[in-house]
Amino acid sequence: MPAPPSLPERATGRLCIIAGGGMLPHHVADAARLQGEDPFIIALTGEAGADWAGYDMRVMGIGDFSGISGLFRREGIDRVVLSGGVRRRPDWRDIRPTLKTLARVPAVLKTLISGGDDAVLKMAIDLIEASGARVVGVQEIVPDLLAEVGPLGQMEPGEEARRDIAAAAAAADALGALDVGQGAVAVGGRVVALEGPEGTDAMLGRVAELRASGRISQRRKGVLVKLCKPQQDLRADLPSVGPSTVAGAKAAGLAGIVIEAGRALVLERARMAAEADAAGVFILGAERHMLGSRP
Structure with missing residues (x-):
């Protein structure tokens, strides 16, 4: 008799929402909370201007990979959602790499200078995942949107x-x-x-x-x-x-x-x-x- 199909792996860690501008990150956070999540919010410096009262949050720059990696470890974060608009690309002075991402800094700077928005997003996803968490789409957390x-x-x-x-x-x-x-x-x-x-x-x-x-x-x-x-x-x-x-x-x-x-x-x-x-x-x-x- 064939073995029954295995169930999808259940996430055991905490969800993080890296929040840019606009109201979309709030919709995602509220919907995630209704599904039993306790999302931690990283409000991007100069982008996320809305009030995050009621949520654990920290204001950080998207280029602060060292700080983000440390936060992931302390908060037990295993999944990340990128949500909201980003008007300004990080300046080279905002880049704070980890040891794992240090070798990628030249490629990061090249992408920031000459890459399109999609190239920059893909780069951010790769670096976030190198920091110890899996990037998931909004639709995986709140498919009703x-x-x-x-x-x-x-x-x-x-x-x-x-x-x-x-x-x-x-x-x-x-x-x-x-x-x-x-x-x-x-x-x-x-x-x-x-x-x-x-x-x-x-x-x-x-x-x-x-x-x-x-x-x-x-x-x-x-x-x-x-x-x-x-x-x-x-x-x-x-x-x-x-x-x-x-x-x-x-x-x-x-x-x-x-x-x-x-x-x-x-x-x-x-x-x-x-x-x-x-x-x-x-x-x-x-x-x-x-x-x-x-x-």
Whole structure:
């Protein structure tokens, strides 16, 4: 008689959330706590500005590998989630290596100077794991945040919006392959904005300004599409949307928002759906092959 399948290994140590800017780290921490975790928060210097009262936390720089490694040992941390935005790369003076990571310092500095965001994230993951913990994706800790296939709310895209979806998806896919950003906006079948380091909300602000100045048609609405980069490590920097995305889309005069199902995070799902319905904005989760971009 064959032996029964073995159960997945259960984590025995503590979870750490390395928190950048925005509210995503708070959503992850709260959801993890509801699942019985007691997350320790490393709030990144100059990035994580929100209040972490009620959580064990320490403010540290992402380049302080010596301090991070010591904290992992003291707190019994065996898993790490990277969450939230990082606006500034560490300066070379912020790098504090361990003996294990000392030999990697030249490669680290080269990546910080010339590498794209994805290259920097992969480097950070490698160095964190060299410090004694396993980096896991947000979706492993709080799978309920992942976008699902289909509309979120009552609104759905029409024929004109579907043409904009195809155009914006192709642009977002190409942009991601260049390791630049994850989002694009198309209006009337024409790409009018690409996401850069400033992030989605700022990009939508630019679209609103272009609309107000008459540079974009007042008659055609348009669509925002956010996709994972083709080469992206899914343990870090998944595209995310929330109520602020809906507000930005409404201000920009867009018809809707499309995100990649299973590879994007939806924050405050119920509130986002309600505000999208009130604004007349659709939110659609779709698999990549459905969008006209390459798989």
